């Protein structure tokens with residue numbers, strides 16, 4: 001059956017009613033956003049591996065904001081690619097519920113038009129004052145961040161982006177909605193994730209017996225053996241080919 005994996009995927013997209021996509025950094029690298037752990041990733045470029053460590057942030061927020069100064073410009077300039085667009089296009093089809101769960105902190109799925117998008121590692125869109133809890137769009141802080149300063153609230157507290165740092169709890173609602181969507185899915189597609197960062201990587205274990213499981217990733221993952229279809233390729237090519245063909 002998997003002699004032509006794209007054709008198989010196309011059929012499963014046509015047949016599925018409750019589709020869930022779990023996406024990682026690999027889907028956004030094609031938009032020019034570097035991942036963190038690969039050979040060409042952010043950590044390999046001399047960026048301190050503690051930039052997303054919550055303890056390090058409380059000790060010295062300028063470590064993160066020095067990094068964010070460049071990273072936010074990259075995410076601002078990035079555009080959704082064929083993979084984001086293909087997933088959003090599936091969501092427009094009649095009688096199909098398409099849920100996106102992403103480990104990414106960019107907003108490319110939202111900008112492509114997907115809804116709902118659950119952000120299990122939070123998102124850069126909002127920032128929160130650590131003293132009084134006031135929330136502000138991160139874009140409103142960008143002038144300060146670009147000047148190389150740490151953004152502070154009127155109350156004197158420091159702003160932290162609503163991104164889940166290492167050492168923090170995952171966003172409760174996004175995570176529980178993700179679990180619920182996967183439990184009810186008849187097709188689960190992992191895209192561009194090496195499935196190594198837990199607990200997000202454990203989400204696929206909550207799928208039902210009737211759920212088909214597809215993994216699209218450039219490199220092998222720890223869960224390839226348990227998937228019904230594995231495609232080691234770039235997400236944009238695969239999803240564009242599988243979605244652009246009109247449904248029978």
Ligand SMILES: [Zn+2]
Pocket residue numbers: 129130131132133134153154155156157
């Ligand atoms: Zn405050």
